[in-house]
Amino acid sequence: AIDERPSKPLQFTYSNEDTIEKKVEKVATKLYGASNVVFSDKALKKLKLIEGTAQEKLPICIAKTQYSFSADPTAYGVAKDFSFEISDIEINQGAEFVVAIAGKMMRMPGLPASPQALRIDLKDGEVYGLS
Secondary structure, rough: OHHHHHOOOOOOOOOOOOOHHHHHHHHHHHHOOOOEEEEEEHHHHHHHHHHHHHHHOOEEEOOOOEEOOOOOOOOOOOOOOOOEEEEEEEEEOOOEEEEOOOOOOOOOOOOOOOOHHOOOEEEOOEOOOOO
């Protein structure tokens, strides 16, 4: 049955040798269904800074809404033939990847907008707000 059929060789969507722009374009068009990618001036300036450096060869992570393959949270599900807009680029040097930011979203889903840590206090050696 399954073990009688060999697995196909793994094919990556992009090569780490591609530029950051090319990596984002390949993911957006091949996986998300975008027709093209538009980089903001802010993103283009950051891409220019890392052009030709070791950071350009890092893998990418695309931060976008969880509601759609597009950057538009109101375009539910599978959008097709849209412009995928990248508003910013960040380098996570320690984690060794580049983040392409598409749209506005909370970057750490699962965290509340107002974390409990804001309500913790220390008065007269006593900690308040932990429960």
